[in-house]
Amino acid sequence: xxxxxxxxxxxxxxxxxxxxxxxxxxxxxxxxxxxxxxxxxxxxxxxxxxxxxxxxxxxxxxxxxxxxxxxxxxxxxxxxxxxxxxxxxxxxxxxxxxxxxxxxxxxxxxxxxxxxxxxxxxxxxxxxxxxxxxxxxxxxxxxxxxxxxxxxxxxxxxxxxxxxxxxxxxxxxxxxxxxxxxxxxxxxxxxxxxxxxxxxxxxxxxxxxxxxxxxxxxxxxxxxxxxxxxxxxxxxxxxxxxxxxxxxxxxxxxxxxxxxxxxxxxxxxxxxxxxxxxxxxxxxxxxxxxxxxxxxxxxxxxxxxxxxxxxxxxxxxxxxxxxxxxxxxxxxxxxxxxxxxxxxxxxxxxxxxxxxxxxxxxxxxxxxxxxxxxxxxxxxxxxxxxxxxxxxxxxxxxxxxxxxxxxxxxxxxxxxxxxxxxxxxxxxxxxxxxxxxxxxxxxxxxxxxxxxx
Amino acid sequence: xxxxxxxxxxxxxxxxxxxxxxxxxxxxxxxxxxxxxxxxxxxxxxxxxxxxxxxxxxxxxxxxxxxxxxxxxxxxxxxxxxxxxxxxxxxxxxxxxxxxxxxxxxxxxxxxxxxxxxxxxxxxxxxxxxxxxxxxxxxxxxxxxxxxxxxxxxxxxxxxxxxxxxxxxxxxxxxxxxxxxxxxxxxxxxxxxxxxxxxxxxxxxxxxxxxxxxxxxxxxxxxxxxxxxxxxxxxxxxxxxxxxxxxxxxxxxxxx
Numbered sequence: 001x002x003x004x005x006x007x008x009x010x011x012x013x014x015x016x017x018x019x020x021x022x023x024x025x026x027x028x029x030x031x032x033x034x035x036x037x038x039x040x041x042x043x044x045x046x047x048x049x050x051x052x053x054x055x056x057x058x059x060x061x062x063x064x065x066x067x068x069x070x071x072x073x074x075x076x077x078x079x080x081x082x083x084x085x086x087x088x089x090x091x092x093x094x095x096x097x098x099x100x101x102x103x104x105x106x107x108x109x110x111x112x113x114x115x116x117x118x119x120x121x122x123x124x125x126x127x128x129x130x131x132x133x134x135x136x137x138x139x140x141x142x143x144x145x146x147x148x149x150x151x152x153x154x155x156x157x158x159x160x161x162x163x164x165x166x167x168x169x170x171x172x173x174x175x176x177x178x179x180x181x182x183x184x185x186x187x188x189x190x191x192x193x194x195x196x197x198x199x200x201x202x203x204x205x206x207x208x209x210x211x212x213x214x215x216x217x218x219x220x221x222x223x224x225x226x227x228x229x230x231x232x233x234x235x236x237x238x239x240x241x242x243x244x245x246x247x248x249x250x251x252x253x254x255x256x257x258x259x260x261x262x263x264x265x266x267x268x269x270x271x272x273x274x275x276x277x278x279x280x281x282x283x284x285x286x287x288x289x290x291x292x293x294x295x296x297x298x299x300x301x302x303x304x305x306x307x308x309x310x311x312x313x314x315x316x317x318x319x320x321x322x323x324x325x326x327x328x329x330x331x332x333x334x335x336x337x338x339x340x341x342x343x344x345x346x347x348x349x350x351x352x353x354x355x356x357x358x359x360x361x362x363x364x365x366x367x368x369x370x371x372x373x374x375x376x377x378x379x380x381x382x383x384x385x386x387x388x389x390x391x392x393x394x395x396x397x398x399x400x401x402x403x404x405x406x407x408x409x410x411x412x413x414x415x416x417x418x419x420x421x422x423x424x425x426x427x428x429x430x431x432x433x434x435x436x437x438x439x440x441x442x443x444x445x446x447x448x449x450x451x452x453x
Numbered sequence: 454x455x456x457x458x459x460x461x462x463x464x465x466x467x468x469x470x471x472x473x474x475x476x477x478x479x480x481x482x483x484x485x486x487x488x489x490x491x492x493x494x495x496x497x498x499x500x501x502x503x504x505x506x507x508x509x510x511x512x513x514x515x516x517x518x519x520x521x522x523x524x525x526x527x528x529x530x531x532x533x534x535x536x537x538x539x540x541x542x543x544x545x546x547x548x549x550x551x552x553x554x555x556x557x558x559x560x561x562x563x564x565x566x567x568x569x570x571x572x573x574x575x576x577x578x579x580x581x582x583x584x585x586x587x588x589x590x591x592x593x594x595x596x597x598x599x600x601x602x603x604x605x606x607x608x609x610x611x612x613x614x615x616x617x618x619x620x621x622x623x624x625x626x627x628x629x630x631x632x633x634x635x636x637x638x639x640x641x642x643x644x645x646x647x648x649x650x651x652x653x654x655x656x657x658x659x660x661x662x663x664x665x666x667x668x669x670x671x672x673x674x675x676x677x678x679x680x681x682x683x684x685x686x687x688x689x690x691x692x693x694x695x696x697x698x699x700x701x702x703x704x705x706x707x708x709x
Contacts (some may be wrong), residue, residue: 005564016552351548354509355562355609356537358530446509450548 001361010368013341020337021373027333028377029384031326032426036385036418038319044389044413046312053301053308056139057232062276062288063110063299064098066090087295089270094296098276101290103283106134108243110273113250116188119181119223122169123192123210126183127238128159130246135277140240143232147177147225150242159221159241162229168237173226181221185253188216219249327425330377331433338370338437342444349441350449359442366438367431374430378423385422386414455482456616456648457506462515462525464501464672475501476512477672483650483665485616488643490663491652498672499652500621506650507540507619508532520616537566541610543639545622547602549594549609555581556590559608566613580608584638600631607638618642618649624658636662 014021066087088094098107111130116123131140136149150158159181166173191213196206212218221241229237241249276291278284284300291298342349349362389412400408464476476498483489493499504510505517508524509532517524519539524532542548549558559577568576581590584604594602603623610618620639624632640662643649653659659666660680668676 001565002567005567005570009564012552347548348550351550352561352565353533354507354536354542354548356533356535356565356613358533360530361533361565447504450509450544 001357001364003364006361006364006368007372009365010372013345013365013369014372017341020340021376024333024337024373025377025380027330028327028374028426028430029380031324031328031330032378032381032422033384033388034326035320035323035425036382036414036422037388037412038323039316039418039422040385040389040412040414042312042316042319043415043418044409044411045315046308047413048409048411049312050305050308053305055232056137056281058301059281060105060137060278060284061301062278062284062291064090064094064107064274064276064291065272065297065299066270087297090274090296091269091271094294095271095274097294098274098291101276101287103278103280103287105137105277105279106132107274107276108132108135109247109271110275111243111246111250113246113253114186115183115249115253116186116192117181117183118192118210118212118218119169119176119179120171121209122171123189124165124169125186125189125237126165126181128183128241128246128249129238130243130250131240132243132277135275137277137279139231140227143227145226145228146173147223149240150224154224155242155244157219157221157245158224159239159245160225160227161223161239162232162237163226164229165237165239166226176223177225179223181223182212182218183221183249183253184216184218188213191216217252219252221245327429331429334370334373334430334433335437337373338366338434339440341369342366342437342441345441346444346449346452349444350446350452353444353446354450362444363438363442366441367434370430370434370438371427374427374433375423377430378426381426382414382419382422388412389414456485456487456520458482458516458518460516460518462502462505462512462517464498464505464510464512474672476505478515479669479672479674480515481667481674481677483648485648486643486646487665488640488649488663489651489665489667490659491650491667491669492654492656492659493669493675495654497669499669501672502669503619503621503650503652506617507542508535537562538613539616541613541615541618543603543606543610543618543620543623545625547594547599547606547626549602549605551594554591554593555586555597555605555608558594558605559612562609562613576612577608580612581605584608598631599627600634603627603631603635604638607635607642611642616648618647620649620651622653623651624653624655632658 066089095107095109098104108130113128113130115126115128117126133150133152133155136151140149144160145163147160149160161176161181163173166176192210193213194208195211197209199207227240232238276287278287285302288298288300352362352365393408393410393412396411397408459482460480462476462479463474465472465474467473479498479502491499491502501510505512505524506519508527511527511532512525515525519535522535524535527535536542550561553561556574556577559580560573563573563576578590581587584607586601586604586608589597589601589605594605597605603626607623618639623639624635627635636658639649639651651659651663664680666676666678666680667674668678
């Protein structure tokens with residue numbers, strides 16, 4: 001008997017008992033629906049957790065550390081490095097060797113300054129990241145909301161602010177370009193005094209303003225532009241400035257790590273972290289390999305994505321386990337329906353055999369029926385799981401907008417492998433449930449079966 | 454040449470310690486093109502004999518040969534192939550598949566053979582026209598009368614062009630007028646050259662239509678009667694009224 005005919009016959013039989021078929025499919029649908037909902041949550045959460053890590057700026061960046069530093073950062077087990085094994089020193093000589101690797105845009109010691117900033121009578125804390133002019137790729141230029149980045153000519157005490165910060169302190173991104181930012185040490189934030197002014201605010205009380213202590217050491221930065229902080233890190237507050245400027249500021253207002261040589265550690269003239277900026281994303285693994293060959297440890301965004309990926313594999317396994325419980329129940333439902341069908345149709349099986357059906361034809365007919373139930377239930381379950389996810393996503397979006405005034409995330413996401421996998425699993429599981437009833441039908445003795453009323 | 458040949462066929466069943474001998478050493482040959490009636494009381498072994506001839510059951514001992522092939526020792530797949538290609542069954546209770554239309558029921562044996570849908574439909578249609586059910590093709594068995602159902606069943610039994618038509622009390626559930634129609638149809642098929650074996654407990658019916666009569670009792674072949682001399686040739690003339698008393702079947706193809 002041809003497969004198409006087997007399927008057609010199975011479908012016709014299922015249509016005969018619409019309610020029973022529907023109820024059995026419903027059992028599968030509940031199991032698959034739960035599985036799909038839970039796994040789409042895992043996919044959604046993983047996406048939410050990693051979407052900020054996939055910006056071009058992070059993807060084209062290799063952080064080079066001494067081997068012992070990496071062990072501290074990534075955990076001893078994953079690095080497999082003894083704390084004493086530091087490898088070669090991460091110094092200017094090392095940076096020069098990185099700069100010679102083909103495909104490297106620029107290698108530079110990571111520089112970050114944590115400061116207090118005053119702009120247009122507003123005081124905030126400010127993280128300033130030092131970026132060499134060479135490392136300002138197109139992705140930086142594309143992210144600009146207003147103004148421009150520095151270049152070889154325009155440099156020195158300049159900065160580009162993140163749009164998130166500018167909006168938080170209530171300034172217009174266009175207006176702020178060309179203004180001055182007064183930076184001072186991080187502790188200075190607490191030295192500003194709050195004072196009443198003569199002007200009255202809308203509530204009738206006098207407006208207050210912050211007054212800078214007169215003896216505060218400051219440095220002035222010119223705002224060149226504002227970049228879209230969502231492009232680099234959502235809601236981020238890291239401002240960009242030329243590498244030399246940040247190195248200088250971090251030495252003058254020490255807090256966090258500067259671009260200069262490490263002081264707390266024994267080895268003189270070494271850096272804790274060196275950033276290697278790669279021009280072409282596709283070359284990153286090759287370059288990463290070369291740096292490792294030189295004896296250094298590295299962290300790329302892929303390492304972090306990998307750790308997150310492992311974590312989410314565990315999450316998916318756990319959620320998948322709970323989601324599968326319903327499916328196990330559905331197996332019994334299908335097996336029950338199929339055993340009933342075999343008993344009910346004993347005579348029909350006898351007729352089929354009398355007409356020349358082989359045992360395997362009969363077995364296939366019943367397996368096809370079970371698989372069709374599984375397939376239909378799988379479709380229903382995927383549809384149901386999608387619906388639940390969509391409703392919860394909409395609810396989350398509503399909550400985020402109303403309560404938090406921000407954008408929501410898609411916490412439930414379906415992927416094509418999840419859809420196909422869920423339907424495939426439903427069909428497979430149904431086939432497993434159908435094995436015993438189908439074998440029982442195939443074994444029936446035709447003479448005995450034809451005697452059954 | 455003998456179409457089928459039985460040599461000392463025995464079939465016994467065990468019920469605990471008791472052994473029931475449904476067939477107890479039956480031997481005979483049947484020529485191609487004959488119309489053989491098998492009669493006997495219930496329990497005489499006639500159904501068991503029919504099941505063994507149809508490849509639904511195997512004898513406990515003895516040999517069954519059909520067209521030179523030994524059925525008694527064939528695998529279940531070989532027996533299924535034999536049922537698909539050589540035999541057509543007509544049952545007392547019709548045994549149509551209730552959820553299939555007449556056309557689908559008739560086409561079912563062809564589906565089991567793996568024949569394409571278009572050819573299946575064409576051949577089944579022709580047969581339903583032949584049995585006079587051209588207007589009933591889309592009807593399900595519950596929408597048909599008993600006689601119509603049996604005609605669908607006959608069409609189904611013929612669709613695989615069987616050499617051997619096995620009929621188990623085909624008129625047992627029908628009124629006498631319809632029964633005559635069905636018997637007329639079987640006679641006509643026999644005249645076309647098909648070998649017909651008719652199992653019945655109705656001695657009169659067997660006498661009227663058969664050319665040869667096998668009488669079973671207690672699992673043994675009690676009598677083997679030739680009703681019109683030696684078996685007729687493949688395409689036999691209509692049975693003569695002197696040999697087959699009683700009303701001859703009204704039309705060759707009722708309803709056509």
